[in-house]
Amino acid sequence: MELRHIRxxxxxxEERNVTRAAEKLGIGQPPLSQQIHALEDELGVRLFRRTGHGVxxxxxxxxxxxxxxxVLDDARQAIENAQSAGRGEMGQLNIGFTGSAAFNPVVVNLIRKFRQSYPAVSLTLAEGNTAQLLAYLDDGRLDVAFVRLGNQSPAGVAFHHIAVEPMKLVLPxxxxxxxxxxxxxxxxxxxxxxLLPREVSPTLNDVILGACRDAGFAPVIGQQAPQLSSVVNLVAAEFGVSLVPASVCQIRVEGVVYADIPGENISIRLALASRKDATTAKIANFLAIANESSLSPVAE
Known part of the structure; x- marks a missing residue:
């Protein structure tokens, strides 16, 4: 039995008339009658009883x-689902982000805009350091990732600039x-x-140590923190001082203050990474929304 026979x-x-049904379908009346007879023969039952006015x-x-x-409704829905998935309007998108990127308002706004534009796409969010996120991107566990961009330039990965954030001092x-x-x-x-361990956040580590070096001193390395939010908590506990991206100042912890660094241009870059060979519509849609927000490719 073919789907067209059911149609x-x-x-x-619906028409209760073979001639009107044929006109509706855009085929001749004799071929339609033959197809109905063939369907009845296949089922072994009569589906219609002929009357003087039709059937x-x-x-x-x-x-x-x-x-x-x-069956026809299911087939129609299957077609619509396939077409919707092909346009990237449904399915799942895996997004990675560094701990500090999660505080950046640009990241929050991009994710919100994507959810508003594609509500049927479910998002999975994974936090990690830049090295981990790039590895997950490479093996397909992530589709896109917000990373702190340092000197990493892995083959097959495209980076789109999001923001250059100034660094702030955090003091007890x-x-x-x-x-x-x-x-x-x-x-x-x-x-x-x-500080965060260098293996956890090489870019942030390099920015801080480089800034201290440029200021004329080698910093005293104190307590290491497992994640960026822990840096602020450890400073509050008087383990020392630190530098953090400006967006981290949203973390309001009792016992710390944030301060600017006069005369210095200490900053850290935030970028959106994706595989160059990523061709799924969902990823293309996410990057399109990112580009609408005036993101630009990072020069290699």
Missing amino acids: YFMAVA VLTEAGEAFVIDAKR TTHPLAKKRNVPLIALAQDPFV
Whole structure:
């Protein structure tokens, strides 16, 4: 039994007239009658009873029409689902982000816009450091990832610039310089710095150590933190001081203050990474929304 036979049957059942059904289907009346007869022969029952004004459904036809309608509805839905998936309007998108990227309003806005534009696409979010996220991107566990861009330039990965964030100092409120809005980095040369391990966040680590080096000192390495939010908590506990991306200042923890660094242009880049060979519509749609937000490719 072919799907077109069911469509022919339903057209005749709805019109109650073979000639009108043929016109509706855009085929001749004789071929349509032959197809209906073939369907009845295949089922071994009569579906229609002929009358002087057209046809009426038999009991078998009345029973068949219920399931036939469901089959056509299911087929129509299957087609719509396939087309929708092909356009990237449904399915799943796997997004990765570094701990600090999650605080950036650009990241939040992009994800919100995508959800509003494609509500049938479910999102899975995974947090990790940049090295982990790029590895997950490479093996297909992630579709896109928000990363802190340093010197990494793995083959097969495209980066789109999102933002350059200034770095801020985070100090315990008990620090002698805590009441100052601007604190020269050299003034902290004797303070221990709370850092993420380099293997966890090489870019952030390099930015902080490089800034201290440019200021004329090698920082005292203090307590290491497992994640960026823990850096702020450890500073609050007076383990030392640190530098964090400006968006992290949204973390309001009792016992810390944030300060600017005068005369310094210390910043860290945030980028959206995707595989160059990624061809799924969902990824293309996400990148399109990102591009609408004036993102630009990062030069290799």
